[in-house]
């Protein structure tokens with residue numbers, strides 16, 4: 001039986017699990033591939049660092065540049081842009097197939113990397129980069145390649161879903177829930193990428209690129225994270241039978257003149273508690289795909305964590321290894337489309353606006369007038385008088401939560417700006433978009 005040499009870059013949460021599976025399941029993997037997968041080395045920063053998984057010390061090296069040379073498959077699980085990018089280019093130059101889980105790199109440098117891989121006639125696979133263990137990229141790229149995708153809507157970041165879910169179900173504080181997500185191996189090395197939405201945005205760019213056969217990158221994605229979501233927002237959502245989820249949305253919009261454009265956006269979103277995505281708890285992810293002929297599909301599973309992500313990496317490794325054994329060229333898309341990325345202002349959505357207002361006659365009329373001016377119609381309005389927080393002799397504050405009908409994002413944003421300027425409005429507590437109602 002032939003042997004394929006595999007190099008692993010990085011031995012953190014995911015890398016250590018990939019190494020474990022390659023070693024523990026070597027016989028099974030060889031049977032599935034038709035060749036042995038020999039783990040030739042693991043590039044690390046410190047050979048003697050403590051690790052979750054016990055691995056033979058002789059596999060470790062700090063010389064990643066040498067390790068990537070003359071291998072059949074290079075698995076990159078370092079994270080970040082450099083040196084991951086240079087090492088992948090080096091691996092491609094020396095004829096290796098590359099498997100990576102690095103969405104930040106694919107969403108910023110993907111086009112250069114695909115072009116190099118294509119030129120060199122090698123594969124570049126990255127199923128682990130989006131929604132961890134969930135098979136989502138291959139189904140979009142292959143199973144749905146005969147259909148026309150119109151919309152993708154997903155919970156694609158495990159860390160933020162875990163934080164929001166903990167805040168919603170146990171009343172946990174943001175910082176405690178984040179710390180737990182880090183301890184469980186869900187968060188990025190710098191968790192800012194998770195909580196500010198950038199990780200989900202990178203995944204959104206990848207999903208949009210494959211779904212709409214056009215190159216999109218991180219700059220094409222509107223991105224808002226969850227750092228401004230408060231316990232009060234979560235409690236107010238709960239009262240209204242809603243839940244807050246960080247969604248990545250990629251959808252095709254058609255202008256009046258028939259021109260197609262793609263909106264890709266990530267933001268906290270209110271969903272009815274009966275919506276299927278509301279039932280996605282903990283670090284689980286789920287991706288809804290809508291296509292012209294298939295209709296609605298939903299993909300669900302573990303979106304983060306060492307072993308689940310390693311499962312997706314191994315799937316790509318086995319698939320690439322089989323192709324190496326079988327020989328023949330790598331088939332990529334014959335021609336790409338070039339559909340424009342649309343700004344957020346082109347989107348139609350609905351808002352839930354939280355306002356702290358003076359409790360006096362005429363307030364509602366002033367607010368309603370602004371909605372009317374911008375042609376935005378109100379679906380529900382709910383007022384709570386906070387007597388519990390009012391100082392003796394002072395008028396209690398009134399909190400309004402207004403949910404609008406769907407309207408152009410530009411009109412909704414202009415409405416909020418004008419409301420903010422009203423003298424009877426003490427503050428705009430929150431503005432959240434609503435889907436699925």
Ligand SMILES: NC(=O)C1=CN([C@@H]2O[C@H](COP(=O)(O)OP(=O)(O)OC[C@H]3O[C@@H](n4cnc5c(N)ncnc54)[C@H](O)[C@@H]3O)[C@@H](O)[C@H]2O)C=CC1
Pocket residue numbers: 009010011012013014015043044045064076077078079080083101102103104128129130132185186187188189303304305306309
């Ligand atoms: N943890 C997760 O749930 C998921 C992670 N990913 C992606 O997989 C990749 C790895 O993620 P994790 O394993 O969680 O990260 P990690 O931070 O646990 O592991 C990365 C390892 O690479 C090492 N490293 C970084 N630069 C190095 C260098 N120049 N030379 C040698 N070693 C170096 C670090 O010391 C660390 O041990 C990232 O791209 C991440 O975005 C993708 C899906 C899920």
Ligand SMILES: N[C@@H](CC=O)C(=O)O
Pocket residue numbers: 129131132156157158159160186187188194199303304305
């Ligand atoms: N940090 C990411 C890891 C998986 O991609 C997440 O929380 O989803």
Ligand code: NA
Pocket residue numbers: 127128129130131132133134135136137312
């Ligand atoms: Na995946």
